[in-house]
Amino acid sequence: MPQVLLPPSLQKDLPLTALAPMQDVTNLWFMKVIAHYGSPDYFFTEYFRVNETSRLNRHILSAITENDTGRPVFAQMIGESIPDLVRTAQELCRYNIAGVDLNMGCPAPRIYRKNVGGGLLLSPEKVDRILAELRQAVNDRPLTVKMRLGFANTDTFYEILEIINHHSIDLLSVHGRTVKDMYQGSVKYDLIREAVSRVDCPVLANGNIYSATTALEVLAQTGAAGVMVGRWAIGNPWLFNQIRQALRCEPITPVPLVEVRNYIDRLCQTPASATMPERARIGYLKRFLNYIALSVDAEGDFLQLMRKTQTEGELLHLCDRIMVTDVTKTLALTPYPGFR
Numbered sequence: 001m002p003q004v005l006l007p008p009s010l011q012k013d014l015p016l017t018a019l020a021p022m023q024d025v026t027n028l029w030f031m032k033v034i035a036h037y038g039s040p041d042y043f044f045t046e047y048f049r050v051n052e053t054s055r056l057n058r059h060i061l062s063a064i065t066e067n068d069t070g071r072p073v074f075a076q077m078i079g080e081s082i083p084d085l086v087r088t089a090q091e092l093c094r095y096n097i098a099g100v101d102l103n104m105g106c107p108a109p110r111i112y113r114k115n116v117g118g119g120l121l122l123s124p125e126k127v128d129r130i131l132a133e134l135r136q137a138v139n140d141r142p143l144t145v146k147m148r149l150g151f152a153n154t155d156t157f158y159e160i161l162e163i164i165n166h167h168s169i170d171l172l173s174v175h176g177r178t179v180k181d182m183y184q185g186s187v188k189y190d191l192i193r194e195a196v197s198r199v200d201c202p203v204l205a206n207g208n209i210y211s212a213t214t215a216l217e218v219l220a221q222t223g224a225a226g227v228m229v230g231r232w233a234i235g236n237p238w239l240f241n242q243i244r245q246a247l248r249c250e251p252i253t254p255v256p257l258v259e260v261r262n263y264i265d266r267l268c269q270t271p272a273s274a275t276m277p278e279r280a281r282i283g284y285l286k287r288f289l290n291y292i293a294l295s296v297d298a299e300g301d302f303l304q305l306m307r308k309t310q311t312e313g314e315l316l317h318l319c320d321r322i323m324v325t326d327v328t329k330t331l332a333l334t335p336y337p338g339f340r
Helices: 028-038 058-065 082-092 117-122 124-137 157-166 189-198 212-222 231-235 239-247 257-268 278-296 301-308 312-323
Strands: 016-019 042-049 073-078 099-104 143-148 171-175 203-206 226-229
Touching: 016 239, 028 058, 028 239, 028 257, 042 058, 058 073, 073 082, 082 099, 082 124, 099 117, 099 124, 117 124, 117 143, 124 143, 124 157, 157 189, 171 189, 189 203, 189 212, 203 212, 212 226, 212 239, 226 239, 231 239, 231 278, 257 278, 257 312, 278 301, 278 312, 301 312
Parallel strands: 016 042, 016 226, 042 073, 073 099, 099 143, 143 171, 171 203, 203 226
Antiparallel strands: none
């Protein structure tokens, strides 16, 4: 079966950029926030859980049906039941999706222990059967895969790349770590380059792309068609624009910390915030500030102080003190290395 054309990028002469799917992060609100500061070429939803009793999650579905960012949105699924994956893919294709993406990389133990996400990498034969059925079911939209290099090692990596090719996958995103690596240790960009050389479809390089400079280095090292950025886009929503500036050999526009403070306010204005208890709002905001703080303060002091705050007022007052007092300070182009 021939591959299906991918949606057009923002600038056809530049490599692709994508916001990585992140559970409990890349919802409709966060996509809109990111789009305000500079959209990637492609968005990916949080994963739709697929099993015998599953139905399309309305909250995740809203990232497709109510999305006004103007950018294509791929719907990601996670599961291992072939009939239910096929059923869910067909249901998703009734909506305005850019394509269907299969999660073969989630490193959370509660996920891979169910033989889904990164757990699928232990069973190339199962991957082969799943992709064969999904390719037949998704024949007029792109069928894409997000994977890691393997489970505990890379023993199945090349076999799975052959399976990707055999079923004419339209786009492959490769996180250059194993499932067991989680988010620690070096990213094996050389193996992403191997994927680029072995599969017929475009490959997005993923893993620790924390700056525009890093994106250019990874593109040069891997030969990938583009980059997929996850956690570091939380800390720097301007990153996709900065990557495009770097690709065009333009100077990167500095971001004043005052603008970062405005970004934090925008994050706080999620539609659910009005009904959330204060403790939940603080927890929600700290999840994002864990990454924002790394580019705000080169010494890491803000990160430590932020984590110690106990009330919303205390937390926002700290943000004001760090980000608004000196209007000449700007967001670092490279995050604080102690937590990278």
